[in-house]
Amino acid sequence: MSQNPLLWDKKYTCPICGTVSPSKKVFIDKIRVKDYDEDLKPNYEGINPMLYSVITCPHCYYSALEPEFEQKVSPIYMDEIKKVQSELKVPQNIVFSAERDHITAILTYALATLFYKAKKQPCKVAEMYLRMGWLYREISNTENELKALAHALVSFEDCFTNSYVDAEKEPMILFYLGELSFRLGKFEDTKKWFSMLVNNYRNSTSFYAKAGKDRWQSIKDQLK
Structure with a gap:
């Protein structure tokens, strides 16, 4: 099978078990965004x-976003990580280092949610569920998209309520709290979160603050 010219192999060392293995990366100059959905x-x-x-170790299945995968994991989380690994049931025919279809990619995000939960990182868990929802959308699996987005909403709420969130990241979190609440029919929460975003970041240069202002106007028009 010929190599996809849009991809290249990079080797990663798993911080949990020490396995060195390759994973595919997209050449950065080959990435082209066509447009964006409303969320x-x-x-x-x-x-x-x-x-x-997401990089997934083929030996112990530890998974994390590519920039963070090789970072040392604090010993205080190791028992939880080992517990996750002892309970995993990953299909033996999945090859994480090969070209990925949507189902394989979704599995890597699902694994990453477990390890980010083990490391007490609800903001990252929320991001993983959000991307899982997006990947389900691309294969028109609406039922699982909504399930993933519902998990993302719960995790974003946990992130906002129980984690330190810096001012740079807060507009993104508020945007998704509002957007996901709207998609899941929680209109009072939609109003609460978007109002907070628009009012607190009225003069912000944040991409999410600007997008949130437009999105909130669009949603208000729909709710009339």
């Missing part, structure tokens, strides 16, 4: 880099 999901021309954003 700011990017739609790509050609190859979707989200399919390759």
Whole structure:
């Protein structure tokens, strides 16, 4: 099978078990965003880099976003990580280092949610569920998309309520609290979160603050 010219192999060392293995990356100059959905999901021309954003160790299945995968994990989380690994049931025929279809990619995000939960990172868990929802959308699996987005909403609420959130990241979190509440029919929460975003970040240069202002106006028009 010929090598996809849009992809290249990079080797990663698993911080949990020490296994060195390759994983595919998209050449950065080959990434083309065509447009965005209303919830700011990017739609790509050609190859979707989200399919390759999570690195999964083929030996112990530890998974994390590519920039963080090789980072040392604090010993205080190791028992939880080992517990997750002892309970995993991953199909033996899945090859994480090969070209990925949507189902394989979704599995890597599902694994990453377990390990981010083990490391007490609800903001990352929320992001993983959000991307899972987006990947389900791309294969028209609406039922699982909504399930993933519902999990994302719960995790974003946990992130906002129980984690330290810096001012730079807060507009993104408020945007998705409002957007996901709307998609899941929680209109009072939609109003609460978007109002907070628009009022607290009225003069912000944040992409999410600007997008949130437009999105909130659009949603208000729909709710009339």
